[in-house]
Amino acid sequence: MGDEDMDVEAVRKQLSVAVSQQLGSMVSLTVLAGSLRGAAYVGLKLRLREFAVAEVTDTERLVEMFCALGGQLQPMEVPPPPSTDSATALKEFIERDKQVMASLHAVIPHSGQEPQSEALEHLVEHVLLRKQEQLDFLLLAQD
Known part of the structure; x- marks a missing residue:
């Protein structure tokens, strides 16, 4: 395998981890959006719903790419419910989502330089960009 070829096995392995974590992030964010309490979080809840x-x-696009590469989805672990303290729940989500971003980023070195590789890399970069913007917003909201 040349330097420009996708390491499909390594991509599938890392993408399996990232997709599993992304599924958890999707569920966690949905639950967080519905469970924040207090007047200070009313505006934030609307933005969380958009996120x-x-x-x-x-998540759908990552799963589609993963399956196109021959990956087989593993059983999803349901994330723990958020803390009943809204500030703590937000902080915990931010920390978990940083891990998701790191797992997604770890896919890129294995992606190679062929057309399918570029599509995968751009998809991962798109997701990372959107999640970083989300993270930046949540960090500001946390202050």
């Missing part, structure tokens, strides 16, 4: 819709779209 949750984007998470569904990103």
Whole structure:
């Protein structure tokens, strides 16, 4: 296998981890959007709902790419429910989503330089960009 070829096995392995975590992130964000309490979080809940819709779209696209590469989805672990303290719940989501982003980023070195590789890399980069914007917003909201 040349330097420009996709390491399909490594991509499938890392993407399996990332997709599993992304599924958890999608569920966690949806639950977080519905469970935040307090007047300080009313406006944030509306934005979280927008992010949750984007998470569904990103997750579907990642699953589609993973399956196109011959990956087989593993049973999903349901994330723990958020803390009843809204500030803590938000902080915990942010920390988990940083891990999701790291797992997604770890796919890129194995993607290679062929056309399908470029499509995968651009998809992952798109998801990372959107999630970074989401993270930046949530970090500001946390202050």
